[in-house]
Amino acid sequence: MPSSENGKTQPRVIVIGAGIGGLTAAALLAHRGYNVLVLEQALIPGGCASTFQRKGFTFDVGATQVAGLEPGGIHHRIFTELGIELPTATPCDPACSVFLPGENYPINVWRDPEKWRAERERQFPGSEMFWDLLGILFQASWDFQARDPVLPPRHPWDLWQLIRALRPKTMVTVPYTLFTVGDALRAYKLDGDYRLRLFLDLQLKLYSQVDAEETALLYAATALAVSQEPQGLFHLHGSMQVLCDRLVESLQRDGGQLLTRHTVESIHVEKNRACGVTIRNQKTGEVWQESADHIIANVTVQNLVQLLGDQAPRGYKHRVAKLPPASGAFVIYLGVTAAAIPPNCPPHLQFLYDMNGPIGENNSLFVSVSRPGDGRAPTGYATIIASSFVDPQPWWDGDNYPALKQKFTDEAISHLSKFFHLTPETIVHVEAATPRTFYRYTARERGIVGGIGQRISTFGPFGFANRTPIDKLWLVGDSTHPGEGTAGVSYSALTVVRQIQASK
């Protein structure tokens, strides 16, 4: 219900979920004068970008590196509007060191564009025209995105935002809208370049959930270039939780409210208009209904359909049901002594151990290593976090769960031991997260993570819109444009905030 302050009516907004997407939307709306209530089912806000503590170590649950902190970057823009300080951060250089099977020297994705160009020429001779095309598409897409288009448009206002973001230069991207990275590799006769293909598969899987063959070329152009100056990937000091903590501070300063351990059980719809939610206080078991002018769901699109139950529009439900299977993640968190870390270890590494079969299921690991003094480990110690994409289904089948978790843990430690000095003496703490863990702490359906794969059929203009088919119900987070990552979900939050304001 609208509340009244200083004689003015403030529209009431309920945000379901305090992930980075939900919190960003909530903080911006509170700052712009809305009456905001955020409901979070977990004890700690932050979702996939939160942290936990064990034996003096701080572990980032999922996200470990952040894009969009540079001036003009999305976090920078939002924190500036909110008047809150950006977290202290160090640029990652190299952004990632990628080890292909059987190779002892990595492909280093340098932050300096010229250094990265030289590295590519050395690693993938003959591929420069392909990279030049990616560079052109990136620049046009990045400039376009900076003008805040609404994708995909579902309303005349959205369409207008899209049209006004277009420039003659944007048109260079149009012929490539239906191209995948695989198509571009074939066009440049690079499809036989095995190392290049493996490198792209590995890197793209991290950002787009799918390999080079399937990833939309326009999405890949951005994902592969965002780690170079003047953009960049950053390692936050303290932990990833800092991002979320600052947003909560801003929300509360501007009169917004966050209730943790409060689960939204359903969304109410009347005459195709969202009007309220049913809430359960997990501590007391109390259940009640709360009405609102707008409801923002910071959940996966699969969860949104569940929250709507019978009220979910049939076409929408059908589209969600037909989505290709989403990935889960297996993550191992190690607290180690500094002796486990080789000298000059880069902050982020990626390893492919086996060339047979799809990437994931522990045959590749994305690894983040803490740096001395970054607040994640006591002096003389470090954290190593390694993740791999997995099919979530086996983690839910039968009684095999403890054995499967142990098998993945042992395999991951064995793989990591090829690079790190891991022994019973150097390992202080071991813990693992599986799709069941992600389900428990983030409520994401079956523990799926990373959003909708950025295939042609689901990226940008063909993806799920922030504006749902139900009036006043908005979807924020990694199921929507421009996809996963704290930067991506912050764009999605900003879009919804602008849409809500425009609907006044």
Ligand SMILES: Cc1cc2nc3c(=O)[nH]c(=O)nc-3n(C[C@H](O)[C@H](O)[C@H](O)COP(=O)(O)OP(=O)(O)OC[C@H]3O[C@@H](n4cnc5c(N)ncnc54)[C@H](O)[C@@H]3O)c2cc1C
């Ligand atoms: C292993 C892993 C590594 C990653 N690495 C990176 C990285 O390095 N950099 C990067 O930028 N991104 C990374 N990501 C992706 C990034 O973490 C996510 O895309 C992003 O944090 C998602 O934010 P969100 O707001 O969309 O959703 P979420 O983080 O899922 O937040 C949703 C919130 O809603 C709450 N919720 C859900 N349902 C309900 C309900 N019914 N009632 C109340 N509350 C509810 C959940 O508890 C959760 O807190 C990684 C993800 C994973 C899993």
